[in-house]
Amino acid sequence: MRQALAVGAFSFLVALGTGWPVILLLRRYRVGKRISSEGPERHLAKLGTPTMGGLIIFLTVVIATIPFNLVHRYSIFLPLGTMVGCGILGAFDDTMTLTGSKKAGMTARLKFAWLTAIALGAALVLYYGFEARSINVPFLGKYDIGLWYIPIAVFAIVGFANAVNLTDGLDTLAGGTAALGFTAYGVIAFLQQQAFLVTFSFTVVGATLGFLWYNSHPAMVFMGDTGSLALGATLAVVALMTGWWLLLPLIGGVFVIETGSVMAQVAYFKLTHGKRLLRMSPLHHHFELIGWKETQITMRFWLAGMAMAMLGIALALS
Numbered sequence: 182m183r184q185a186l187a188v189g190a191f192s193f194l195v196a197l198g199t200g201w202p203v204i205l206l207l208r209r210y211r212v213g214k215r216i217s218s219e220g221p222e223r224h225l226a227k228l229g230t231p232t233m234g235g236l237i238i239f240l241t242v243v244i245a246t247i248p249f250n251l252v253h254r255y256s257i258f259l260p261l262g263t264m265v266g267c268g269i270l271g272a273f274d275d276t277m278t279l280t281g282s283k284k285a286g287m288t289a290r291l292k293f294a295w296l297t298a299i300a301l302g303a304a305l306v307l308y309y310g311f312e313a314r315s316i317n318v319p320f321l322g323k324y325d326i327g328l329w330y331i332p333i334a335v336f337a338i339v340g341f342a343n344a345v346n347l348t349d350g351l352d353t354l355a356g357g358t359a360a361l362g363f364t365a366y367g368v369i370a371f372l373q374q375q376a377f378l379v380t381f382s383f384t385v386v387g388a389t390l391g392f393l394w395y396n397s398h399p400a401m402v403f404m405g406d407t408g409s410l411a412l413g414a415t416l417a418v419v420a421l422m423t424g425w426w427l428l429l430p431l432i433g434g435v436f437v438i439e440t441g442s443v444m445a446q447v448a449y450f451k452l453t454h455g456k457r458l459l460r461m462s463p464l465h466h467h468f469e470l471i472g473w474k475e476t477q478i479t480m481r482f483w484l485a486g487m488a489m490a491m492l493g494i495a496l497a498l499s
Contacts, residue, residue, distance in 0.1 A: 313330065347463050
């Protein structure tokens, strides 16, 4: 744990050091975020804010992992590869949604196909390479689920990549809650004595905290799909590697609630022929429209995420 915490602190410093040059580079090439006209009006003030800030996170993770967590720990290539792969996919999508661009972004079908391909590759490595094919159930024990593990793993990776992406709508919201999730799984991995996974988890935490330095309200940079897809998919992979993936919907409860709010809004809209369950989805936009300040929403979601992460660790101890 000592090494993991030290590497996490180092990652924070690396992210702080690389953050400003990355932001300047993004500004130079006018990598500014296009703001949807369907969102809250106050978000129009964020038009042109540099996006693709997720580069700060996964570049920092790579920089810290190579010297401190790669030698004789080749299993780390799985979460690291997932982060880089999804980060590159997100970067392609981000470049299509920039201010002044005529493109609306990568089609949902194409993005889903690429995410599924990355998730399937990770699931096959977990199943055949790591022989991970079981589920840990609190208080009941460990059960082998055979080939069912593969589609479940794919669903978890794709689902959480999209869930974090949906949550990334307010300054520091997705980054802060993702850091809580990685912290929780870092503690769980420590209890299992998976030193390489502990170090990786806290490396991501440190890198994300460094990014949040620049993403704090009012944000100087957004993580974009570059960061949200990478963080969500990698969090799911880390959860799968601990065997406690059943707790992922709890530890990542904020992401699940945000995604559920979108699904509920769409379903209610169709069933009632145009009526709305929420003023706007995802849920954080609903709270904006009923008068909560952006910083209030973020802090309260963080607190909820922290409570759910603590409960998840408690259940893993069972």
